[in-house]
Amino acid sequence: MFSYISNKIGYGILTLLGVITVIFFLFNVLPGDPARMMLDQREDTEQLQNIRKKYGFDQPLSTQYFYYLNDLSPISVHSKNSDNYTFLSTNKYSFVELFSFKEKTVVLKYPYLRKSFQKNDKNVSEVIAETMPNTAILAISAITIAIIVGIFFGILSALFKDSFFDKIISIISTLGMSVPSFFSAILFAWLFGFVLHKYTNLNMTGSLFEVDDFGEKIYIQWKNLVLPAVVLGIRPLAVVIQLMRNSLLEVLTQDYIRTAKAKGLSTYKIIKTHALKNALNPVVTAVSGWFASMLAGAVFVEYIFNWNGLGREIVNALNTLDLPIIMGSVLTIATLFILINIFVDIIYGMLDPKIRLK
Numbered sequence: 001m002f003s004y005i006s007n008k009i010g011y012g013i014l015t016l017l018g019v020i021t022v023i024f025f026l027f028n029v030l031p032g033d034p035a036r037m038m039l040d041q042r043e044d045t046e047q048l049q050n051i052r053k054k055y056g057f058d059q060p061l062s063t064q065y066f067y068y069l070n071d072l073s074p075i076s077v078h079s080k081n082s083d084n085y086t087f088l089s090t091n092k093y094s095f096v097e098l099f100s101f102k103e104k105t106v107v108l109k110y111p112y113l114r115k116s117f118q119k120n121d122k123n124v125s126e127v128i129a130e131t132m133p134n135t136a137i138l139a140i141s142a143i144t145i146a147i148i149v150g151i152f153f154g155i156l157s158a159l160f161k162d163s164f165f166d167k168i169i170s171i172i173s174t175l176g177m178s179v180p181s182f183f184s185a186i187l188f189a190w191l192f193g194f195v196l197h198k199y200t201n202l203n204m205t206g207s208l209f210e211v212d213d214f215g216e217k218i219y220i221q222w223k224n225l226v227l228p229a230v231v232l233g234i235r236p237l238a239v240v241i242q243l244m245r246n247s248l249l250e251v252l253t254q255d256y257i258r259t260a261k262a263k264g265l266s267t268y269k270i271i272k273t274h275a276l277k278n279a280l281n282p283v284v285t286a287v288s289g290w291f292a293s294m295l296a297g298a299v300f301v302e303y304i305f306n307w308n309g310l311g312r313e314i315v316n317a318l319n320t321l322d323l324p325i326i327m328g329s330v331l332t333i334a335t336l337f338i339l340i341n342i343f344v345d346i347i348y349g350m351l352d353p354k355i356r357l358k
Contacts, residue, residue, distance in 0.1 A: 003053035005346055012342045021332045022067050023327050029063060034117070034323060055114075056085035070114040072331075073334070076107050092270040112327035118320045124328035127313060135302070139294040141225055142233035147287060150237045151280075154244025155271065161249060169241060176238030185231045189304060192227060202227055205306035218290055228305045232298055236290040243286055247279040288344040292337040 052058040056067045065083055070076045080103050088095070088105055095109035111122035114275040118306035157169045193204030206224035211217070251257065252275055260270045299311035304318040306312070310329055 003263065008342050008345050011127060012338045015338055019185065019338075020072060020331065021065075022333075023063075023331055024065055024089075027323050027327055028064065039081040040089075044233045053083075054085075054328060059085070071114060074111065075106065075108055078107060079103060080105060080342060114324040114329070116215035116325050117321055118317075119325075124324045127325055128310060128328060128332055131308060131310045131313045135309060135311060136299055137208060137227055138225065138232060138298055138302070138307060138309060139291060141229035143236060143287060145229060145289045146290070147283075148242050149230065151283065153245050154241045154283075155248060155276075156244040157241065158248040158252070158284070159271075166245075169245075173238035173241045176234045179234070182304060184234055185228070185301050185304040188227050188231050188341060193235025207306060207308035208289040209308070224305075224307070228301050229300075230309050231305075232301050233293060236287070236294070239286055240283055244279065244280050247282050248275060249277045251275045285344070287342055295333045295336055 034055070035048050035057055036322070047056075057161060059067070070078075070086060077086070080100075081087060081184055088107065095107040098106045098108055100106070110125070113128070115121045119127065123315055127198055155171055160166050169247045177266045189204045192200045193202050197203075202223055206221055207220075208220060208225060209218050210221045210224075248271075257270060257275060260274050265273075295310070298307075298309060299308070302309040302311035305316045310332070314326060316322075316331045317329070
């Protein structure tokens with residue numbers, strides 16, 4: 001089991017290194033000078049030179065890549081020379097010094113995602129920490145809706161196979177998988193937030209935390225979570241329904257189910273005690289993947305509903321060419337995706353020895 005876990009973690013680290021490399025070179029081959037992006041219309045020659053030196057933009061691309069890896073690595077090497085980009089300063093890192101050699105120092109620190117170009121040198125990690133909880137709440141709410149409703153209707157659809165009810169559920173789930181999230185968001189916001197507002201009391205836009213009219217008190221507005229969570233949960237809901245239906249139909253043809261029926265067990269007891277646990281395996285796999293992808297897929301939903309999450313922050317950063325926020329956000333989402341998949345693989349390995357052997 002230790003070897004299995006080690007392999008999964010090793011593959012995860014290699015995948016993350018590949019993601020970091022792609023992110024760095026993708027955004028560093030774009031046309032435009034990052035120093036000019038930071039200064040906008042206020043730049044002069046001296047300011048540009050200072051910015052390039054401060055952020056290492058005056059170095060070759062290979063050196064900048066090393067700087068980026070060094071910033072992200074929990075164990076990193078830093079210079080004692082204040083003229084070097086990797087100079088160790090408390091306003092740049094929170095660190096624990098491990099040991100020193102010559103003019104270098106090795107430290108243990110949190111990954112440093114650099115500073116925003118547009119938010120007055122605010123740390124990207126602070127921006128992500130402020131918006132990520134809202135995205136997590138939205139994703140958890142959406143996947144919870146998808147799991148509960150999807151499993152329920154998937155079971156009913158399997159039990160009433162080829163009936164009118166089954167066909168209606170199949171049509172709805174197919175539409176749910178095919179309709180883009182941004183279109184669903186616009187439709188739901190207009191229909192339930194505008195046309196039917198006096199019945200639903202839901203707003204077209206709004207975030208979880210809102211400020212009162214006097215700008216003094218922050219309060220939680222739970223009703224603003226309803227529409228974004230439903231819209232974000234539509235596609236995984238459709239997938240869960242189809243997977244649950246097909247998996248349960250397959251399980252119900254197994255010999256041990258026939259034996260249970262021959263013993264006179266009720267359909268409810270057969271489903272609950274024998275069939276459901278085995279039928280849930282593909283659903284768990286799909287849910288884990290969808291939950292990770294929701295963190296990225298929430299971009300359009302958050303922007304349309306004005307939900308103050310990481311997705312909306314990415315769109316705003318794209319509009320202002322705030323590269324550190326874009327790179328840091330994409331890297332955060334990719335890291336979470338990898339961690340969730342590693343966690344799921346380890347759980348599968350613990351539950352099924354055959355997977356470990358494979």
